[in-house]
Amino acid sequence: MLAEIEAMAARHFLAVLGGFTCDDEAGLPAGTRSVLLLGPLEPGYWPHIKAEPEWLDAKSDPIDRWSRRVIGSMACDLAAKALFPFGGAPYHPFYQWALRTGRVWDSPVRLLVQAEQGLLVSFRGALALKERVEVARAVSPCEGCARPCLDACPAGALGAAGYDVPACHAYLSGASGGDCMNFGCAVRRACPVSQGYARLAEHSAYHMGTFHT
Structure with missing residues (x-):
């Protein structure tokens, strides 16, 4: 099924x-x-x-x-x-x-x-x-990863401590926020698995725009 x-x-x-x-x-x-x-x-x-x-x-x-x-x-x-x-x-x-x-x-x-x-x-x-449908499990891509996501946020708003949403919005509103606004969150893009996924920048930009309104 x-x-x-x-x-x-x-x-x-x-x-x-x-x-x-x-x-x-x-x-x-x-x-x-x-x-x-x-x-x-x-x-x-x-x-x-x-x-x-x-x-x-x-x-x-x-x-x-x-x-x-x-x-x-x-x-x-x-x-x-x-x-x-x-x-x-x-x-x-x-x-x-x-x-x-x-x-x-x-x-x-x-x-x-x-x-x-x-x-x-x-x-x-x-x-x-209502049916029992099994989906195969996988191994986390974070195992053995260098974890570039931890240092990727240019605003220092997203890291091991969690997500500072006001700091993120403040950065996006500034002159330097265009990269994230136009291409998607830098932290998400830093993930090696994300880099191999065929998501268009336009798609990411749309969701950044709806988030930052």
């Missing part, structure tokens, strides 16, 4: 980034036996998004609206439930769910790092399935 879901997701340039099994767990839809986390599949995700109706209608939150439509449709086809990391409180614990997959880890800078996408990982939603 995993191969079927991966193929279904790939048609929308989404990837299964990890998953975990459970038995009718509190906080999940009744009868849930597996949760699969979905996120962008590169190359191709960003051009695909920009050609979708939610992007072209010029209304707010195009990517969230697209995610609801696409992942919601997948859930209907699979007799599953779609869950999202946005939409207001109470929020689903995507961070904790990701750590349960064995394919996503807490990085040295406290951001999530994923097996194939590194620190550029993001989640568009999840599928809560």
Whole structure:
């Protein structure tokens, strides 16, 4: 069944980034036996998004609206439930769910790092399935890594001590903030796995812009 879901997701340039099994767990839809986390599949995700109706209608939150439509449709086809990391409180614990997959880890800078996408990982939603679907675990890319992420933040706002959000925003507002604004967070880009992931700078710049507003 995993191969079927991966193929279904790939048609929308989404990837299964990890998953975990459970038995009718509190906080999940009744009868849930597996949760699969979905996120962008590169190359191709960003051009695909920009050609979708939610992007072209010029209304707010195009990517969230697209995610609801696409992942919601997948859930209907699979007799599953779609869950999202946005939409207001109470929020689903995507961070904790990701750590349960064995394919996503807490990085040295406290951001999530994923097996194939590194620190550029993001989640568009999840599928809560009534079937038990196993996703292979992986070895953390941080093992044996020189950890350049720890010293990559030009503002000193993101490191082993965590994330100083006001310091980050102050830096982005200054004359030196253009590199991060135009190409994405320097810390995320410093990750060796991120450097091998085909995410477009334009994609990263869009999310930096929505973050820094």
